Amino acid sequence: MxxxxxxxxxxxxxxxxxxxxxxxxxxxxxxxISYLLVSMECLIGAAYTKRVQAAGLTGAARPAMGRLDAEFADWRIGRFFHHARLWVGRSFALDYTPKSLEKVRDGKPWHAARATRAVIKDSAFGLVSRRT
Known part of the structure; x- marks a missing residue:
């Protein structure tokens, strides 16, 4: 910004x-964006979570994970997120590996990892926008 x-x-x-x-x-x-199609989690004590709680959208607490379950105010977003989560579940390892390489490489290897992630992100965006 x-x-x-x-x-x-x-x-x-x-x-x-x-x-x-x-x-x-x-x-x-x-x-x-680090990870496309991943929703914002309601972390216990976070300002965002307090707003979600005030809107009456929180559910069960998951203390071991430090978060609260939550619903989306608009069911359509929740439905979209369900399908996005399926994409993430299948493609996370593909993105996480080059992201990890970016942290420990520079020069050509860093650029190759970044370019790989751009292909993955373009694919995810294409999925969302129905762009092929």
Missing amino acids: SPVASEGEHVDGVRDEAFVAEHTAGKPFYIA
Whole structure:
């Protein structure tokens, strides 16, 4: 996020072509996301979790995992997330291995790992957007 624009300006700006052109990095936004299609977990004590609790969307506590089960306010998002979780379950190892290599390599090996992850992310985005 730009240090001179507020969060609200960024939210509004995504629909403004001039704002987008001024702030673009020239890459798809999802390239910078560590793990695509993974939802935000309700970690016990987190500010986000408190908002989910206030909305009455939390369920059983899972203390061993440090989180609370939660439902999405919109059932359609929950349904989408169910299918996204299936994708993640099958592709996580494919992404985790090159991500691990990025942490310990530099130069050509780092770029090769990054390029591999870009292919995986493009595939995930294609799944979501029905792009082939």
